[in-house]
Amino acid sequence: MSTTEAIEPVDVAIGVNGERYKRAIEPRMLLVQFLREELKLTGTHIGCDTTYCGACTVLLNGKPVKSCTVLAVQADQAQVMTVEGLEQDGELHPLQAAFSEHHGLQCGYCTPGMLMSSFALLTANPKPKQKEIRNAIAGNLCRCTGYHNIFIAIDAAAKDMRGS
């Protein structure tokens, strides 16, 4: 409901991709808004309003979360990793390279969320089965690819990261 009273900002300190950011924010600000609007990290996208699409997926203390469903204040003192944190010194992460190599993206709007969900999967499970790959991105919609090449890309990245 609307309210006309001024809302007291809240101080937060959030680690994002290895940097610590201190900000005073509205308590209702979502983590995805914090990333996009406060930090201008616009790689994390918004695709829905019912926690369905996963375009906003980031890692919060290593776990994938839908950042449209987390308040920024809930991430106070936590470590967040976004798609911008995947590349190292300009070198693509194997997942990023595999998505490109295997045409796992078309418009690229779902890609950051897909990459973060896959990153979490491969961190926990370096040798995922087909079914586990599908489950890992069950909460990430892609409207362009029909998923086919995304499965292939994740599988290829897993192999690449295992060095086989």
Place this chain on the structure above:
Amino acid sequence: MGIKFDGDFTVTSSPADTYAFLADPERFAPCLPTFKSIEVKGPKTALVKIGIGVGKIRGSAGITLELDDSGAPDCAAYDGKGSIMGGAFNFATSFKLEATGAGTVVHWEGDLSMFGKLVALAGGLIRPIAKKDINRLIAALEAELSPDLAEGAAG
């Protein structure tokens, strides 16, 4: 989403008293469940505020209530409309009166339509809630219009 209701109940008040009660928004409106306030806008119009809650979704809604007294003295009817949280609702209700012994049989009909976000988000929950609220309204009207019984019950 549209919901239709009907039924009848018998009260101890005379048809004339019953009509006078039902056709007075200031007396009728407080019987609405979760009634909060009323502001009379004209002889036949009033703005009524009620609370609305569907599960965790809570808010208050303003209803513009319009009396249709063209059927007086045998029938009192209201048209109402209001909005809530990006949605809206409309209803039409009528009370047809029939004398019975010392009291009155009230044949009532209601037609509620809901629009917008609330339906999309909580569509499945609305029907039972609406039904419960209607029953509460009827129970409240029954009690108001059968003062002797109510007192008897209380005593």
Place this chain on the structure above:
Amino acid sequence: MSWVGKSPRRKEDNRLVRGRGLFTDDDQTPGMLHMYVLRSPYAHANILSIDVSAAEAYPGVVCTLTGKEVAEQCDPYMQLAPGKAAGILDYSIAVDRARHQGEPVAAVFAETPAIAMDAGELIEVDYEMLDPVLSGEQGLEDKEIVHEAAGTNLVWQDVYEYGDVDKAFDEAAHIVKIDRLHFHRFSSTPLEGNACVAEWTRQGTIEFFCNNSFAGFAQQLLSPALRVGSEQIRIRTHDIGGSFGNKIWNYIYMTIAALGSRKAGGRKVKWSEIRNENLLASGHGNERTFLDTEVALDQDGVMTALRSRHIDDCGAYPRYEPLGCVIWSQVIPACYQLRNIRIDFSQAVTNKCPAVPNRGYSRMQHLWFMERVIDICGHELGIPADEIRLRNYIRDFPYETPNGCVYDSGNYPAMLEMAQELIGWDAWKAKQAEARDEGRLLGIGIGTTLDSGTNNFGQAQIINPHLPFSGNSEVCNIQLDLDGAVVVSLGTGPSGQGHETATSQVVADELGIEPDMVHVRTGFDGSWNAFVGHSGTYASQFAVTGLTAVHGACQKLKAQMRRLAAVLLEASEDELEFGVGDEGPELRVKGTDRAVNYWYLSNIVNSNNAVLSDDLGDVTLNVRNVYRPPFEVPDTERKFGNLTLTYASQLHIAVIEVDRQTGHAKILDYAAVDDCGKAINPQIVAGQVHGATGHGIGAAIMETFQYDEIGNLLTSTFSDYVPITALNMPDVKYGHIETPSPFSFNGAKGMGEGGGAPLHTVSAAMQDALFGEGIIIQDSHHSPPAVFEVMREGNREQVVTVENR
């Protein structure tokens, strides 16, 4: 070495996988205003009054906008319909009546999105509810009128008749009658919503940064509506998160944002749609009902004639309609030899979300209908699904359809054979027989479809002879930049189709260089002078329209480069060759080391030109090329003419098991074969096939826009609309054949829309599973409750009758 036909890594990917794309909402310029759109909760209601005072008084709100102001400041958008429907008044915000749930009724412009939304809730609108029109059939009754100014709900009606239909029916061996078929409402719902940033500058120009996918057309609609010259509007796009045709229509919001910017004194205004708004109000695919269908067949099951009545429901405003009323006729006989056809086609407005072009636009609906027809005929006459198709397929190309369209090339039997092999047809047939013995409902279905590309806008004149549209065109600008870099600008404004990559492949081949050496600008920009009125990404046309423009631009640039290099190298032009040397791309004298590189050529023209002789004065190394496909205006009386340049085709096979207890349809196996002529980039082609397959399967078994009896959209969030996910998507066995188009310079055909193959295929497999239960598949959507319902009742007797002579 040829790059065309290979699949180099996409140029687009480098930024997109790093999270460095630039989508419209990524514009985070400080100081922008944010727009919130207040929408009608009613499907149909008069707007008695609007009170914006509380919203305007809310701290942080700069201004508001209502329909009344829009009507004062704008002209209504151009209507394409002739006759009464031309009187429809379409403004970006409802003026005194809301005509569908979610229609904009007011807008708020504020310092933050949250303030705008909060203030929006303070706007008081007094509505008077009206009875809604909720189907095309109801619309045609004209009991409730959606647009008073038109006085009728009929948008357009006419009869498409070819051959001698009645004679063919007189001579038929079998006549199959199908009472009613229905193609449901859905849309491709791109993951990125509509968005725009508008700035009405104090100098009077309007700058748009947005994700409109048909900028050439948007410009033509916006400028008269906003009462400004076309030159005052600059549209710019960058990365677009999918469109599938849906984003053609966001000029509505571009208008509102621009007016808000002007009212706010020229401040930039940003708007980003949320999903609920997108599903409610940003365009649905056309819903169509097919009534009283009669099919004449000979004794072999070859279709000889068809008559039918089709009603299209285009929602509350026709917008791009009634073009859909003619676009389906690009594929009038589908893939079949049928010559005698009479279709009575009408379109009506209703109180539902306006229809917009959606992947497969208008042809998909018709192709689904034709596939249902042949499939039902096969079942009723006891001819196997593959057999009846083989007996009816068109086999000789180019093939002129009864209405004068020319199918360029194709080989449907070969696609069928490949798909049967991929899926293991015989093995599945054996399993099906076993399953049936066990009482299980297993079906195998075939869908054959067309993806017609590069449309002839002249078909618009069949609808309305006064429309100023015909032909088609696309632009490519190619130049050597000041440092000699090859820079290409396109008019297409793609949304994920990889135009930068495919373009660089064609240019690399033409100049004898590498795709990495070609810089293709991202998106669309009106200031590049690289667009025409047809510019955009739609109608499966880039591979032909776009790339032929690129190819032609290369030829023109090369001619200039040759003339210049010949003078500089003191050689004749035919002694020169293009290639890459130690100092980058160059022209050299064949067999020598005498060469000039691109920097030198550019330098001579752009910065060092006192040495240029007068006869090279026209060498600019900056070339604008427009490609125009060879089209004529169709014969509008007979509705006859070539409406499309190329016809890609697809053939899918699905195996489905239907659960008796729940009506749930499970896809057990799936194969898809496509033919788009020469594939410029096979990986992109396969990607488009997989993507379109995902969309089609999602639409067939999950996604639908379902309205209740008073016009509430019940599926207005993703959680209810349920787009297909990684869990529901079957594995797709993919195959590809190439029948090169004789009508394009490179043998390619446009593709990408996919022609709705999975819808045809899933319906056919459902039919095969359920025919034995006395069920005719009448609807394109197969949700478990709906399937369960038909399974309980059975419907064959009511829906189909067969006369054998």
